Amino acid sequence: MLLRMPRAPSAPLRYLIGLVLASALAGCATTQPWERETLAKPCMSPDPAPFRQALKHHYLSTREGAVGGLGGGGGGCGCN
Amino acid sequence: MLCSCLCVCAASSGAADDRPWTISSDSSVYSDTDNVLVVTSQLGVARKFGEGGGQVSATGVVDVVSAASVDVVAAASKRFSEVRSEANFAISHEVGSFLPSLNYRYSIEPDYRSQGVGAGVQKRLGGADTVLGLNYQLTLDTIGRSGTPFSVFSRALATHSAELGLTQNLSTRMVLRGVYTLTVQEGYMAKVYRFVPLFDASGLARAKSDGAKLDLDTFNEYRLAARSPEQVPDSRVRHALALRGLYYLEGLEASLRVDYRFYIDNWAVTANTLELSFYKTLSELFMLDLFTRGYQQSAASFYKSQYVVNQPNEVPHYRTVDRKLSPYDMVSVGARIELHTDPITAYFELSGMYTAFTDYLFIDHEIALVGQGGIAWTP
Numbered sequence: 027m028l029l030r031m032p033r034a035p036s037a038p039l040r041y042l043i044g045l046v047l048a049s050a051l052a053g054c055a056t057t058q059p060w061e062r063e064t065l066a067k068p069c070m071s072p073d074p075a076p077f078r079q080a081l082k083h084h085y086l087s088t089r090e091g092a093v094g095g096l097g098g099g100g101g102g103c104g105c106n
Numbered sequence: 107m108l109c110s111c112l113c114v115c116a117a118s119s120g121a122a123d124d125r126p127w128t129i130s131s132d133s134s135v136y137s138d139t140d141n142v143l144v145v146t147s148q149l150g151v152a153r154k155f156g157e158g159g160g161q162v163s164a165t166g167v168v169d170v171v172s173a174a175s176v177d178v179v180a181a182a183s184k185r186f187s188e189v190r191s192e193a194n195f196a197i198s199h200e201v202g203s204f205l206p207s208l209n210y211r212y213s214i215e216p217d218y219r220s221q222g223v224g225a226g227v228q229k230r231l232g233g234a235d236t237v238l239g240l241n242y243q244l245t246l247d248t249i250g251r252s253g254t255p256f257s258v259f260s261r262a263l264a265t266h267s268a269e270l271g272l273t274q275n276l277s278t279r280m281v282l283r284g285v286y287t288l289t290v291q292e293g294y295m296a297k298v299y300r301f302v303p304l305f306d307a308s309g310l311a312r313a314k315s316d317g318a319k320l321d322l323d324t325f326n327e328y329r330l331a332a333r334s335p336e337q338v339p340d341s342r343v344r345h346a347l348a349l350r351g352l353y354y355l356e357g358l359e360a361s362l363r364v365d366y367r368f369y370i371d372n373w374a375v376t377a378n379t380l381e382l383s384f385y386k387t388l389s390e391l392f393m394l395d396l397f398t399r400g401y402q403q404s405a406a407s408f409y410k411s412q413y414v415v416n417q418p419n420e421v422p423h424y425r426t427v428d429r430k431l432s433p434y435d436m437v438s439v440g441a442r443i444e445l446h447t448d449p450i451t452a453y454f455e456l457s458g459m460y461t462a463f464t465d466y467l468f469i470d471h472e473i474a475l476v477g478q479g480g481i482a483w484t485p
């Protein structure tokens with residue numbers, strides 16, 4: 027059998043999943059609009075310059091065997 | 107057509123901010139020690155709809171590729187050059203706390219056609235601190251052979267990709283994002299130009315007695331006469347789980363970004379990607395981004411650097427010489443300087459990549475340089 031099913035998540039992956047869930051639970055913590063000056067800075071955007079990033083991902087995709095994990099949305103000043 | 111659609115959508119928006127348009131041009135040059143040169147140019151136009159994150163955008167991309175890589179040379183082919191053209195169109199518009207989006211992409215090159223459609227939605231949960239995103243993308247590819255009409259030879263590949271992401275402002279200076287992507291591919295995933303050399307025990311014994319290491323220069327001397335076209339499974343299920351953390355360093359006027367991605371698929375490839383970035387404000391005009399990226403992956407279950415058979419007419423069911431199915435490690439470092447003036451932003455980025463192939467027949471390492479620059483105008 028040449029094709030294998032994915033194994034159970036390794037220890038680092040379990041920690042990663044735990045961290046994602048922890049971040050979801052942290053959703054009850056809120057920042058007020060007047061507290062988001064820092065979050066609105068360009069360097070705090072999770073998706074800065076999408077056109078530039080698209081070009082970068084284009085050549086990375088030709089060199090790396092892995093795919094995915096790029097999307098998201100939100101963050102920054104909280105205006106999607 | 108894309109431009110007219112942009113104008114119609116833009117005209118329909120009554121809530122746009124004062125300067126909603128952005129026109130940008132980006133270019134990159136990629137060159138590596140495997141004799142591959144790629145020059146890419148991209149032109150993009152975007153029009154925002156107010157502050158809710160909605161926008162309409164169109165991009166056109168042209169790649170010019172010139173290659174004489176080991177894939178090409180090992181198949182006894184000469185250097186080739188070709189042009190790939192791509193058009194993208196995307197639209198999103200805020201509806202209450204939802205941000206639905208649609209996108210379409212079409213690309214064409216002499217031996218490959220691809221088109222994709224996607225739909226997604228982002229939803230603010232509670233306040234603006236938590237955003238949930240869900241996206242689906244369908245890509246339909248038609249793979250051909252250079253010099254042969256698609257009506258004579260073509261293979262199909264369908265790619266379904268679903269993505270779930272959660273972005274959370276953890277504090278006034280920290281953002282965390284988690285993304286899970288499921289990608290399912292069905293169809294032809296080999297390359298029509300790749301041929302896999304086969305060896306038998308006597309050939310390997312001869313190489314050993316000659317003191318020859320099998321590589322790009324020597325493999326032809328010791329392989330069996332027949333070369334089989336590459337063949338890989340026609341179904342692949344791929345999982346990626348990624349985390350992005352951003353933290354603002356108040357005293358330094360800089361942010362620290364950490365990205366980690368774990369990847370696994372049913373071909374037994376596992377990969378880890380780690381990227382670090384230090385993004386600093388130098389002055390009112392200039393910003394500097396220093397970044398490094400590490401990538402490591404294991405081999406596919408059917409990958410072998412040397413396929414050894416017992417009989418001359420025996421052919422392994424699955425066989426490949428795709429380096430992206432071999433085990434390898436890659437590290438890259440780079441820097442980007444950005445200029446931010448009122449209507450214009452510009453940047454230049456330079457990065458270098460080193461790849462170590464730990465079990466690949468043709469090469470054992472590769473060095474690549476990428477230069478990328480662009481300018482954006484917000485009239």
